[in-house]
Amino acid sequence: MGALTGSGSTGPSGVSADPSSRRAALVRSLEAEGELSDPRLRDALLRLRREVLLPHAYVRVSGPAADPIDWRLLDGGHPDDREEWLDLVYDGDSVLLQRDGEPLDALGRGPVTGGHMTSMSTGLLATVKALETLRIEPGQRFLDLGPGPGISLALAAAVVGPGRAFGVERDRHMAAFAQRNLDRLGLGVRVVTGDALDGHPASGPYDRVHSGFGVPSVPAAWVDQLAPGGRLVTTLATRTPSWPGQLLVTRTPRGRAEAVLQGGRRGTRPLLGYRWLTSVHHRPRIEADPGRPRATRLAPPDRDAYGFWLAAAYLAEGLVWDFQEGVMRIVAPDDDSWAVPGPGEGTVRVRGRRDVWADLEAVHERWERAGRPDAYRVDLSDGGGPQHVTSGGGAHALEWTLPALATAVPVSSAHARSLPAQHGGGAGPVEQAESIVPPMRRAGGGA
Structure with missing residues (x-):
């Protein structure tokens, strides 16, 4: 890697190449979105030279289904890469840093093929x-x-x-x-x-x-x-x-x-060995055949009804919420089934051996009876035993048990060096409506 240099110049796009100006702009954007209120954290963000911690960045060139994957490595110390690299470092998204657990002290800039990301910064x-x-x-x-x-x-x-x-x-x-x-x-x-x-x-x-x-x-x-x-x-x-x-x-x-x-x-992304479900391979099939329409009393829940969607993740297991072009699709990949709300109000299209929308209807009814909770208590008093989740007391409380680490992460994969791409499209944290990005290593994550 080349040495980092400070500059107050303006690049070809007209954006300041001065990292301090970019830091200030990043902080302003966080404040404007209501995401930053702690004055100490604000001061730390203004002073943190992110470019020192992120001296290089991989850019994915291939599409989500490509195998092997084509990448391009940007070297922050190279004048031809500097502006694009600084854009990545200070846009607030994740920065891709490491393929397949590789050493990081002698990476060469330019195109490279193959491998999967094993480390990235969190958004x-x-x-x-x-x-x-x-x-x-x-x-x-x-x-x-x-x-x-x-x-x-x-x-x-x-x-x-x-x-x-x-x-x-x-x-x-x-x-x-x-x-x-x-x-x-x-x-x-x-x-x-x-x-x-x-x-x-x-x-x-x-x-x-x-x-x-x-x-x-x-x-x-x-x-x-x-x-x-x-x-x-x-x-x-x-x-x-x-x-x-x-x-x-x-x-x-x-x-x-x-x-x-x-x-x-x-x-943040899960530990290495933890397998997310993905609906990527179902997308063309859903486009071709969304399913048979049927009546439903459940309108598509708001995406910010977080208490409901979190309960659905545990009480209607095996589902993935996939957004493409603004259309909600709920997919059960292991059951080869899906549901697409519409056309029109009061209808939903379903296909496959599992009525995916019926599962959501059942969870939504239980969530309504429980008082539409947006927070749940987790019992950690057992010291390594099962961790039980509840929405509170009463006959209608929602309850489930979290999966144990030993069963959620198979021993055979717990120490794997890399995994195939599972979730992507922007990098960094898990975020609703993102497309597929590379996964994280077992006991890392990137922050």
Whole structure:
């Protein structure tokens, strides 16, 4: 990689090549969208030189079905790449960084074919939401699980202070890459190589814990390493990338762990070995035959009815919400079945051996009877046992049990180096209505 250079010049597109101007514009956009309110985090974002942590970027050239995949590597130190690279670094989306667990100290710019992404930064909106939820303050001890290149770790370290922020990264090449770049920022951060599912007990307990990858249930080690008064944020990975959930765990001053699960539009990608369902291969078939129409009383639920969609991920298992050209399609890939609302009000088209829309009708009716909950309690009191979810008390409460890590991630795939593309179209966090992007490694995620 070439050396990074600062410049106040303007590139051919008329956009300032000065990273400080881009940082300010990025912060303004976050504030305008109502995503940023913490003044300490705002100051950290204005000061964080993202270009130091993201000195290169892969651009996917091939379409979503291509195999092998064609990429192009941008070198931020090369004058011919600099403007496009800075656009990627400061547009707030994810940045693709590593193929198949490769070493990161001698990458060559230009076209390359084959491989799948095993590390990328998380989109900034998801990172900011998680850090604001954590309520980071000076002097706290912060643990980042699967920090990838270290964006969230650097932001937290700028707030908590030197020597108080730690990261655990499974991939030794990424751990060394992140540590080297973080050292250039002088934040006093330590990144260790290890399985993030085990946390980092040596430097605990921690006041704030952030996971840069999604898990189907909460590892007991994470809760054990949370200090009294501490807060932990992670994405709960469901079988579908369409319906992520954000879990906030707090430990009371008396030591009890309390957890609240909420749905949302964004989340981080799941640990390596966790298989998302995908509807990509069904798209041409649905276009050709949306299905037979039937009557329904259920109008397509709003996409921001997060409490309903999150419940559907568990209570109507095996479904994927696929948006193409503004049309909702609900697909059950394993059952070779789908549903497409319309044409017109009060009708839905269904096809396959499973009436997918009937499953959603049943969950929606239960969700209505439960009082349309948008948040759920998760019982973590069993210390490694089953984690039960409930919408509250009463005969109509929604309830389910989270899948255990051991069953959700097969041993044969838990330590795989890469997986085929599962979900894509923009990179970074899980986000509703995105198309297919490469998955994340097991105990990383990129933040």
